[in-house]
Amino acid sequence: MKMSLVQDVEEVKKYDNFSWQVAIIKKIQSWALSNDLNADDAFRAIDHDFDGFLSKSDLEYFLIHILHEPSKEVTSPVIDRLFKLMD
DSSP: OHHHHHHHHHHHHHHSSSHHHHHHHHHHHHHHHHTTOOHHHHHHHHOTTOSSSOOHHHHHHIIIIISOOOTTTOOHHHHHHHHHHHO
């Protein structure tokens, strides 16, 4: 039982910082540069539903389908935090 609690705490620590979000932002920058995209083109590429706004669902789709992030890592709390950082 105690080991499980320690593992749970370690799992929380893993996601209770901004390292994942910082790594993703760098990955997005690298993706845009490698595809020779300016900010407007990158925005349009991420705007999956083409409504002129970046939503959390646009961001989630982009991370999973374009950057190929594992869907188990693209959780609502990390998307929320990433969205706030990018807003």
